[in-house]
Amino acid sequence: MATKLYFHQATSTVSGTLPSTNQSALTLNLLSDAVTVNRSMNTIKGTTQVSKAIATTGTTVQQNLYYARFISMPLGSQTISANTWDYNFAAQCNNLAANFPVDTSGPVYINCYVWRPSTGAKVGTILEGNSNSDFAEVSISAAEKVCNGTFSGSSLAIQNNDVLCFEMIFRITQATTNARTDTVYYDGTTENTTDNTTVSNHASFINTPQTLSLASNSIDMTVTGGAVTHPKPIQIV
Numbered sequence: 001m002a003t004k005l006y007f008h009q010a011t012s013t014v015s016g017t018l019p020s021t022n023q024s025a026l027t028l029n030l031l032s033d034a035v036t037v038n039r040s041m042n043t044i045k046g047t048t049q050v051s052k053a054i055a056t057t058g059t060t061v062q063q064n065l066y067y068a069r070f071i072s073m074p075l076g077s078q079t080i081s082a083n084t085w086d087y088n089f090a091a092q093c094n095n096l097a098a099n100f101p102v103d104t105s106g107p108v109y110i111n112c113y114v115w116r117p118s119t120g121a122k123v124g125t126i127l128e129g130n131s132n133s134d135f136a137e138v139s140i141s142a143a144e145k146v147c148n149g150t151f152s153g154s155s156l157a158i159q160n161n162d163v164l165c166f167e168m169i170f171r172i173t174q175a176t177t178n179a180r181t182d183t184v185y186y187d188g189t190t191e192n193t194t195d196n197t198t199v200s201n202h203a204s205f206i207n208t209p210q211t212l213s214l215a216s217n218s219i220d221m222t223v224t225g226g227a228v229t230h231p232k233p234i235q236i237v
Helices: none
Strands: 003-011 039-042 050-055 063-071 078-080 083-093 109-116 121-130 145-153 156-158 163-172 181-186 205-208 220-224 227-232
Touching: 003 063, 003 163, 003 181, 050 063, 109 145, 121 145, 121 156, 163 181
Parallel strands: 039 063
Antiparallel strands: 003 039, 003 205, 050 181, 063 163, 078 156, 083 145, 083 181, 083 205, 109 121, 109 163, 220 227
16 A cells, blocks of 8 residues: 655645745755745645746756645654655646756655644654656656656654655756746646656645555545645545
8 A cells, every 4th residue: 555645736734833944955046935835735636737837047057946845634653664755746848958857867856854743843854865866857848748756765753743744846957048937737636657748637746655644633635726625534545
């Protein structure tokens, strides 16, 4: 069994103190969301795809692009095992010289960690740094394409009501000194794991092969149209 967590545009409804800034060691050059915003992720797919675009700076120096932070539903007391996680999203650029989300093929940046809302503190890190080198550059400009790969996460013991956090950040180095537009997509109805497939309503996610338990009295929620609507049980795939 596995636990798949889909990204949503709706803001997190987890109570307590959530992150108020990015938790990576990177200097962020350009932002889509403000670093104070916490979006949600849970085991239910979305209903309407959301796009997040960043207009880059015209330079061939590396740029760190921050799109969003996603917060899971409260988890139960357990050990998150060291595993190979899947990371899946859709992306588009308006020119292939953008080298987005990678240049040809290679790793993307990962910042996945556990947070304790009861204390407002970071518990520990699943991975901060490079994914495995299995992501591909979008193959055609001005077309929404699937990006699918993996990252190797460390084990971490957590307490009841801790949450998993994932920051969507990309480090890009353009081939030319032209400003480009780099876009990511999530919160759609349909998932696809085949690299560079053209999609239009994509459900982006992270996935661990482990079955993660929910916190005591926690309810996983469906997100519809950017708002939480009604409870559903945790969906394990």
